[in-house]
Amino acid sequence: MGIIIGGMINFPKRTLSKQNARKVKIERLIDFINEEYVDDVNSDSIVDMTVNSILANLDPHSVYLPPNEQSSEAEIMKGDFVGIGVNFYMYNDTVTVVKPLENGPAAKAGIISGDRILYAGKTKLFGRKLPTDSLYNKLKGEEGSKVLLTVFRKSTNKKLKIIVAREVVPIKSVDACVMLNKTSGYIKINRFAENTYDEFRTGLAQLKNHGMTTLIIDLRDNGGGYLERAVAIADEFLKDKELIVFTKNRKGTLDKTYATKEGIFENGKVFVLIDENSASASEILAGAIQDNDRGTIVGRRSFGKGLVQREMDFDDGSAVRLTISRYFTPSGRSIQKPYTKGEGEKYSHDAETRFASGELYEKDKMKIADSLKFKTKKGRTVYGGGGIVPDIFVPLEVKKGEENLAYILNSGVVGHFVFEQLDKNRSSFKGLKFEQFLTKMQNDDRYVPKLQSYLKDIGLEMKLEDNKKLVKKNITAEFARQLFGEKQYYNIILKDDTMLKAILK
Numbered sequence: 001m002g003i004i005i006g007g008m009i010n011f012p013k014r015t016l017s018k019q020n021a022r023k024v025k026i027e028r029l030i031d032f033i034n035e036e037y038v039d040d041v042n043s044d045s046i047v048d049m050t051v052n053s054i055l056a057n058l059d060p061h062s063v064y065l066p067p068n069e070q071s072s073e074a075e076i077m078k079g080d081f082v083g084i085g086v087n088f089y090m091y092n093d094t095v096t097v098v099k100p101l102e103n104g105p106a107a108k109a110g111i112i113s114g115d116r117i118l119y120a121g122k123t124k125l126f127g128r129k130l131p132t133d134s135l136y137n138k139l140k141g142e143e144g145s146k147v148l149l150t151v152f153r154k155s156t157n158k159k160l161k162i163i164v165a166r167e168v169v170p171i172k173s174v175d176a177c178v179m180l181n182k183t184s185g186y187i188k189i190n191r192f193a194e195n196t197y198d199e200f201r202t203g204l205a206q207l208k209n210h211g212m213t214t215l216i217i218d219l220r221d222n223g224g225g226y227l228e229r230a231v232a233i234a235d236e237f238l239k240d241k242e243l244i245v246f247t248k249n250r251k252g253t254l255d256k257t258y259a260t261k262e263g264i265f266e267n268g269k270v271f272v273l274i275d276e277n278s279a280s281a282s283e284i285l286a287g288a289i290q291d292n293d294r295g296t297i298v299g300r301r302s303f304g305k306g307l308v309q310r311e312m313d314f315d316d317g318s319a320v321r322l323t324i325s326r327y328f329t330p331s332g333r334s335i336q337k338p339y340t341k342g343e344g345e346k347y348s349h350d351a352e353t354r355f356a357s358g359e360l361y362e363k364d365k366m367k368i369a370d371s372l373k374f375k376t377k378k379g380r381t382v383y384g385g386g387g388i389v390p391d392i393f394v395p396l397e398v399k400k401g402e403e404n405l406a407y408i409l410n411s412g413v414v415g416h417f418v419f420e421q422l423d424k425n426r427s428s429f430k431g432l433k434f435e436q437f438l439t440k441m442q443n444d445d446r447y448v449p450k451l452q453s454y455l456k457d458i459g460l461e462m463k464l465e466d467n468k469k470l471v472k473k474n475i476t477a478e479f480a481r482q483l484f485g486e487k488q489y490y491n492i493i494l495k496d497d498t499m500l501k502a503i504l505k
Contacts, residue, residue: 004435013214023098025049044316047195051320059323060305060339060347060394068318070278072136076171079195079304084147086111089416091423094118094126095135098419099482101169109164111483114423117204118159119150141166155426166267170195173225176218176490177203179495184504186494189233192225192281197232204236204265216503217285220299221410224280227327229254234373235289237270237295242377243330244288247308255325270295273499274388278356279303286388287329293378298499301359301366304337304350329384331374337386345453355403394499399466408455408462417454418478421447429483436485441476448472 026261030050032041051064059061065073075081085104086097095117098105120138143166151160173196176188185207207215214424224230234244238259238450246256272286283302289295306328309321328334339347350398358365372384383389398405409415422429432440441447448471452464464471473492481489494500 009240010189016297031196048318055320057341059307060340061305061309061321063321065319065321068131070312070317070319072311077192078171079173079191079193080168080170081140082143082166083110083136083169084149084164087138088117089412089419090415091116091420093128096419097422098415100163102485103167104127104166105164108160110160111149111164112153114154114188114426116152116154118152120147142245143168143205150160154423160402164491172199172479174199175202177206177485178487178494179207179210179212180216180492180494180500180504182211184216185210186216186218186500188218188490189282190224191222192227192229194226194229196225196229200233201264203237208265212268214271215265216271216273216500217260217288218273219278219282220273220275220499221277222282223277223303224282224305227284230285231257231288234285235259235378236265237289238263238292239266242292245327245329247325247327249325271503272297274299275304276300276351276360277303278388279305283335283388284327284329285335287335290388290391291333291374291376292332293380296392296503298392299390299394300396301354301389302335302387302432305354306334306336329374329382331382333372333374333382333384335387342390359402360396360403361400362395394502395499397467397470402463402467403461404460405467405471407466408460409471411459413455413458414451414474414478415482417451418475418482420451420454422479422482431481432483434480434484434488437480438476441472441479445472447475451475 033070055062055064075114084106085101086095087099088095097115100111107479125367146163150161151162173193175190178186179418180186187203231244240261242259244257244259246254248254272289274286286297290297306326307323308325308327310324311319311321312321368383369385374382376382443458448468450465457460477489479491480492
């Protein structure tokens with residue numbers, strides 16, 4: 001007893017550091033609200049709000065991901081998931097199959113485009129406003145597990161019971177890998193996920209075997225992903241010990257990454273397509289090619305994201321992505337566009353600013369800081385301060401004043417429109433070969449005005465007549481995707497592509 005009492009008397013008085021005091025303050029406030037607030041409160045939502053508020057005062061790319069978003073993001077970046085393998089959307093409150101994955105579990109079991117999935121086991125999926133993540137969870141499961149689907153097939157007006165065994169379903173990050181002519185190859189990358197480098201290298205080797213001497217890498221609308229995958233792809237083109245990228249943290253520590261001897265396309269011509277939506281890892285790849293004078297960058301100034309994030313996972317499945325360093329291209333350029341802490345809204349509306357300034361239509365309207373000049377390996381001048389500036393400028397295809405159309409054509413709206421048109425009269429396309437399909441679509445002018453009416457019905461007033469040729473090409477390409485597949489989609493969408501024409505010219 002004497003030892004214990006003496007210890008209590010002589011124990012030094014503990015004081016909280018300022019940092020610990022702040023942590024305790026937040027914890028005490030949340031406990032106080034939980035115990036004393038007059039109404040019931042979801043404390044989880046308060047924590048989420050607190051985290052979001054803290055991160056909003058850092059930079060635009062430090063973000064909080066709640067559990068449902070984090071799981072879907074992780075899945076996409078992993079490059080596969082276990083499920084039934086269908087592309088679907090909610091059509092009139094019903095889960096409707098747009099297209100089953102070729103050779104996927106649903107296709108093997110007999111699911112076809114246009115089928116309505118009414119029940120998964122005993123769970124009703126129609127006539128309910130189920131959240132997307134809940135729907136996914138009903139169709140996903142353990143590899144090899146089976147689910148009994150009750151399906152309504154409109155073409156036969158019958159209900160069917162179909163058992164589907166779930167399998168690993170790939171999520172491709174390389175959308176297309178095709179020869180454009182006898183010597184020019186084309187690879188489209190939609191993001192940099194875990195499997196991107198493997199997909200890319202396989203495609204690159206195939207194109208080389210077909211006699212490719214010029215490669216076009218399409219990074220338009222690619223928002224980035226894993227920096228390491230972009231670096232690995234850059235290594236295929238650069239010679240041993242050429243600098244690819246370096247990062248710098250707040251302590252000033254530099255981490256440089258160099259190319260190796262392992263590249264399989266170090267001598268052929270390289271072109272990289274970028275636009276205002278190409279960001280992060282896309283800019284690392286484009287910057288490495290440009291600064292080492294290894295190829296030509298074609299398109300419009302890229303997004304301008306030069307911040308590197310590290311992810312911290314929480315026990316509830318949520319995560320925080322925190323900016324830990326900045327990356328720089330080999331010449332020393334920071335590609336990060338300017339931002340003011342706490343003004344994320346202004347930062348996110350940069351696209352509208354670019355439209356208003358006219359820089360998407362005229363290269364001379366681009367704001368370039370003369371103070372941020374850098375030199376490439378061969379002494380060419382390049383600029384930092386916000387995105388990669390292309391060597392060859394190609395303006396936006398849609399006419400000035402119709403900029404929103406560019407977003408519509410790249411969204412899922414056209415895909416939903418096309419599905420609904422097919423759903424009304426799928427039999428009229430039955431048995432058509434691809435060339436017959438092209439002739440049919442070329443002679444049919446009904447779909448552009450129909451799309452305009454469709455957009456109006458969903459609250460989008462838009463005049464399509466001024467961009468009729470472009471709109472019709474996108475509609476035809478989407479029909480081809482849903483009827484014939486991705487390869488035929490790209491056969492159409494790449495025809496008369498303004499950036500490709502600028503290169504092949």
